[in-house]
Amino acid sequence: MNLEPRSIELPGGRTLVVRPETEDDADALAAFYATLTDDDLYRRFFQARVPNRRSLDAMVRVGSRGGTGIVAEVVRTGRPDAIVAECSYELLPDGDGELGIAVGPGWRGWLGPYLLDVLLEAAAARGVTNVHADVLVENRPMLALARARGYVTADHYERPAIVRVVMGAVHRLPAWPDGHDRTRVLVESTGGRWYAEGQARAAGLHVLVCPGPLRDSSRCPALVGEPCPLAAGADVIVDAIPLGEARGRALLDAHGRMHPGVPVCVELSAGASARHGSSPAEADDAVLVVDLLQRTAGGRTSSVGSGPPRQPRGRGGR
Numbered sequence: 001m002n003l004e005p006r007s008i009e010l011p012g013g014r015t016l017v018v019r020p021e022t023e024d025d026a027d028a029l030a031a032f033y034a035t036l037t038d039d040d041l042y043r044r045f046f047q048a049r050v051p052n053r054r055s056l057d058a059m060v061r062v063g064s065r066g067g068t069g070i071v072a073e074v075v076r077t078g079r080p081d082a083i084v085a086e087c088s089y090e091l092l093p094d095g096d097g098e099l100g101i102a103v104g105p106g107w108r109g110w111l112g113p114y115l116l117d118v119l120l121e122a123a124a125a126r127g128v129t130n131v132h133a134d135v136l137v138e139n140r141p142m143l144a145l146a147r148a149r150g151y152v153t154a155d156h157y158e159r160p161a162i163v164r165v166v167m168g169a170v171h172r173l174p175a176w177p178d179g180h181d182r183t184r185v186l187v188e189s190t191g192g193r194w195y196a197e198g199q200a201r202a203a204g205l206h207v208l209v210c211p212g213p214l215r216d217s218s219r220c221p222a223l224v225g226e227p228c229p230l231a232a233g234a235d236v237i238v239d240a241i242p243l244g245e246a247r248g249r250a251l252l253d254a255h256g257r258m259h260p261g262v263p264v265c266v267e268l269s270a271g272a273s274a275r276h277g278s279s280p281a282e283a284d285d286a287v288l289v290v291d292l293l294q295r296t297a298g299g300r301t302s303s304v305g306s307g308p309p310r311q312p313r314g315r316g317g318r
Helices: 026-033 038-045 053-059 111-125 140-149 197-202 229-233 246-258 280-300
Strands: 006-010 014-020 068-076 079-091 097-103 130-136 151-157 162-168 184-188 206-210 236-239 264-266
Touching: 014 079, 014 111, 026 053, 026 068, 026 079, 038 097, 068 111, 079 111, 097 111, 111 130, 111 140, 130 140, 140 151, 140 162, 151 197, 184 229, 197 206, 197 280, 229 246, 236 246, 236 280, 246 264, 264 280
Parallel strands: 097 130, 184 206, 184 236, 236 264
Antiparallel strands: 006 014, 014 068, 068 079, 079 097, 130 162, 151 162, 151 206
């Protein structure tokens, strides 16, 4: 991995060194994880215990599997003292990365975003387009980290309540993976959820849900006059942000200007984006919507794949 160590001078003659993870770090990582609470461990590994030695040895060999790992280590008088944070991604079959991150008490607030930026820079240098993370919905620090970076959601799981977020490595926004074997549906919906997404994915559609520009329109390329890679690469866009909101109307107008060849379906039902298709009537509506999307996409895609919904991999972090 072409990642040079980076040093940050700290008070008291200490230095924080951010460097590639090595196979000699297993013991230091075990000591680091022992400083975390059960809640911290559960957010990182979906289990409230320190990984066993076999798992730790596998973690530090992530580079041999095509992934990348980095650690933040405190150094005193030139000698390593303790690891205080770690961040890594496992390479997925489609070429994207699966993210995990943990930051120790006393180092949170700034070190997490810094490590994520370093890791994404390394991922982009290795041709990894996006990184994914399964995150507990109660893990607000991790969701805030993803929100600050810019993300879309790729799935939701109910037990435990988990959201799969996708962040871009090569670009500020994530991008569609290479290949075009499924109909690509971009949904713009407040909160990053859409009531028909489960049925759409079960039908074989590739659905990404964007929370929209939220409070900062400058983060949305379409609203600053630039093409959005997700919108431009979609087979159909679902605009589920209420048109009564200024940003909802602005997004719809922007797609007409910036992505004129991509059909847009506007969700007019009040509150529809917040529903989850749990009632029989809503489930029936979702089936009809999925059929409409498949017909609207029409000739923009050559085939529609199908398969069972994926399960979370337990790589969520803090």
